[in-house]
Amino acid sequence: MKKLWFLAAAVVLLMSNGCTAADGDLMLDDFEIAVAGGPEGTVDFGAGNGSAVQVSGSSDIKNSGNQALKVDYEAIDGGYIYIARGFGLDAKNTNWDIKPSDIKWEEYSAISFYLYGTDSKANIAFDVKDAGGEIWRFAIVDDFVGWKKVVCAFDQFIVRDDWQPQDADQNGMLDYPIKIFQFEPLPGTKGTLYFDTVELIKK
Ligand SMILES: [Ca+2]
Numbered sequence: 001m002k003k004l005w006f007l008a009a010a011v012v013l014l015m016s017n018g019c020t021a022a023d024g025d026l027m028l029d030d031f032e033i034a035v036a037g038g039p040e041g042t043v044d045f046g047a048g049n050g051s052a053v054q055v056s057g058s059s060d061i062k063n064s065g066n067q068a069l070k071v072d073y074e075a076i077d078g079g080y081i082y083i084a085r086g087f088g089l090d091a092k093n094t095n096w097d098i099k100p101s102d103i104k105w106e107e108y109s110a111i112s113f114y115l116y117g118t119d120s121k122a123n124i125a126f127d128v129k130d131a132g133g134e135i136w137r138f139a140i141v142d143d144f145v146g147w148k149k150v151v152c153a154f155d156q157f158i159v160r161d162d163w164q165p166q167d168a169d170q171n172g173m174l175d176y177p178i179k180i181f182q183f184e185p186l187p188g189t190k191g192t193l194y195f196d197t198v199e200l201i202k203k
């Protein structure tokens with residue numbers, strides 16, 4: 001009987017270690033995927049109005065696990081770029097490591113990711129889509145060199161006023177669960193960016 005209890009405890013310990021970092025933060029997406037675009041893709045990415053983007057896996061420059069997302073891009077005035085992962089995207093295989101509905105969102109205060117900067121002065125938007133389909137934005141600048149953890153507090157996101165999906169609730173509330181995040185290099189720069197280790201930060 002003692003043995004069984006021990007085994008059960010060991011299993012619980014293993015399971016909790018498997019999906020939760022030691023400090024209580026939660027890994028949402030480590031980009032440990034075979035990177036591909038298109039309808040069957042693992043990353044939903046694209047560009048328009050003259051801008052261009054290509055996304056691949058990087059095994060040399062990475063922050064956690066075996067791979068980071070590598071983004072080669074040229075963002076011109078009037079153009080747009082998006083690189084998205086999550087649930088309900090056009091591409092079919094873009095799900096995070098954990099389902100949005102399985103997350104206790106009230107236990108977390110922020111979403112974070114690692115960006116490999118080159119001091120390119122690129123303006124990058126980090127957008128999330130909430131449960132009502134509304135798009136919220138956190139803006140950052142690549143003004144550093146090497147990996148940096150970017151912490152985006154939920155109460156510092158602002159609702160996008162330049163564009164919203166037609167079916168968005170547009171209630172001005174960040175409704176949980178969040179279902180999608182996307183990186184968007186904004187017009188005016190070109191270069192290479194790396195992203196890795198998207199986590200939720202425990203309150
Ligand atoms: Ca990784």
Ligand SMILES: [Ca+2]
Pocket residue numbers: 130131132133134169170171172173174175
């Ligand atoms: Ca909303």
